Amino acid sequence: MEALKKFDGAYWRSLFDSRVGKTTWPYGSGVWSKKEWVLPEIDPDDIVSAFEGNSNLFWAERFGKQFLGMNDFWVKHCGISHTGSFKDLGMTVLVSQVNRLRKLKRPVFGVGCASTGDTSAALSAYCAAAGIPSIVFLPANKISTAQLVQPISNGALVLSIDTDFDGCMKLIREVTSELPIYLANSLNSLRLEGQKTAAIEILQQFDWEVPDWVIVPGGNLGNIYAFYKGFKMCQELGLVNRIPRLVCAQAANANPLYLYYKSGWKEFKPLKANTTFASAIQIGDPVSIDRAVFALRNSNGIVEEATEEELMDAMALADSTGMFICPHTGVALTALIKLRNSGVIGSDDRTVVVSTAHGLKFTQSKTDYHSGDIPGMGRFANPPVLVKADFGSVMDVLKDFLLSKKK
Ligand SMILES: Cc1ncc(COP(=O)(O)O)c(C=O)c1O
Numbered sequence: 001m002e003a004l005k006k007f008d009g010a011y012w013r014s015l016f017d018s019r020v021g022k023t024t025w026p027y028g029s030g031v032w033s034k035k036e037w038v039l040p041e042i043d044p045d046d047i048v049s050a051f052e053g054n055s056n057l058f059w060a061e062r063f064g065k066q067f068l069g070m071n072d073f074w075v076k077h078c079g080i081s082h083t084g085s086f087k088d089l090g091m092t093v094l095v096s097q098v099n100r101l102r103k104l105k106r107p108v109f110g111v112g113c114a115s116t117g118d119t120s121a122a123l124s125a126y127c128a129a130a131g132i133p134s135i136v137f138l139p140a141n142k143i144s145t146a147q148l149v150q151p152i153s154n155g156a157l158v159l160s161i162d163t164d165f166d167g168c169m170k171l172i173r174e175v176t177s178e179l180p181i182y183l184a185n186s187l188n189s190l191r192l193e194g195q196k197t198a199a200i201e202i203l204q205q206f207d208w209e210v211p212d213w214v215i216v217p218g219g220n221l222g223n224i225y226a227f228y229k230g231f232k233m234c235q236e237l238g239l240v241n242r243i244p245r246l247v248c249a250q251a252a253n254a255n256p257l258y259l260y261y262k263s264g265w266k267e268f269k270p271l272k273a274n275t276t277f278a279s280a281i282q283i284g285d286p287v288s289i290d291r292a293v294f295a296l297r298n299s300n301g302i303v304e305e306a307t308e309e310e311l312m313d314a315m316a317l318a319d320s321t322g323m324f325i326c327p328h329t330g331v332a333l334t335a336l337i338k339l340r341n342s343g344v345i346g347s348d349d350r351t352v353v354v355s356t357a358h359g360l361k362f363t364q365s366k367t368d369y370h371s372g373d374i375p376g377m378g379r380f381a382n383p384p385v386l387v388k389a390d391f392g393s394v395m396d397v398l399k400d401f402l403l404s405k406k407k
């Protein structure tokens, strides 16, 4: 920070703005456009990048007006990315550093992680691009098919282990302390250095105006800290004069942070996470718990939770306004709905929900919701209409449809 403080906020703002939309290696990446703040000493030749970042900050006008009574509601689509989740932001930094270490002949044979499906997808893609072996520990039958096929296709060694994410995390920590395998989970701060650029990007996309609220779904809890760090650096280096209030949203079936928050930060108890449609945050013993608490306490933050029905309904509502979000973003939207209903978030507050993965990774749960295959769920289901292949039958369906729209 001392070195960065040699330049003022105006210098950094104009440097970052000058790199947007350019292809000059490596600054066209949203992460590497902030290279001086991320990993200053790395040689551009060592960087492994898929031009991640610069994701759409979507003005969710219809969702905001219709369901929240808000005119200034935005969704930061971090999931519209090379491997379909925000994990690309941190993984480009970690794999670049490993690439550099290997060129320096350091004993790093490969890179490994435990994953609920997104970290493994990002790790295997970036490693494959650089020709570095990757090893992923996945909880058997607990991640989506789309997520499972990503590391398989990218040539990773995929271990499908009969445990949950927390069990995989424990195993990979043991293994990486014995073997020359570099641990890629978010307890490694290189990951967070990349992920923090999403916060800087939000400020940049608002022409360096600070939103009132940023809502992030939380599992292993690296991302909420990364957002805090990005905002805080912008404040300390004079790019902006305040930071937003942060909200971390958890699934009620995997809510150790929420329970800790509700205890007044008195007692943290890791727990056995139950099955949730937000499967990527089915985590009971998050590695970054202390960092998350630090971020929330220093941003006047809040923790909320979402039941299975709430998160699936929120996802369906968002999709019905033209988005195609993942269940974890449904968790964050539920938090927003609750905080709007209780009046904590005001109708004029500029609010950003961070969308963390692409909806196409979670088509099974969406299909089940819309087909009415999930008992007790489907308030906003839109099932396909089965119709005979004749003109009259098709016309009958269309007439009913047009009449229903007229009402
Ligand atoms: C899609 C998605 N959303 C949210 C999260 C939560 O992020 P974090 O583990 O950094 O809290 C994860 C991973 O845990 C994820 O894969």
Ligand SMILES: N[C@@H](CCOP(=O)(O)O)C(=O)O
Binding pocket: 113, 114, 115, 116, 117, 118, 119, 120, 184, 185, 186, 187, 219, 220, 222, 280, 281, 287
């Ligand atoms: N959702 C994550 C869980 C692991 O988180 P990490 O950020 O510590 O790697 C995943 O996709 O694996």
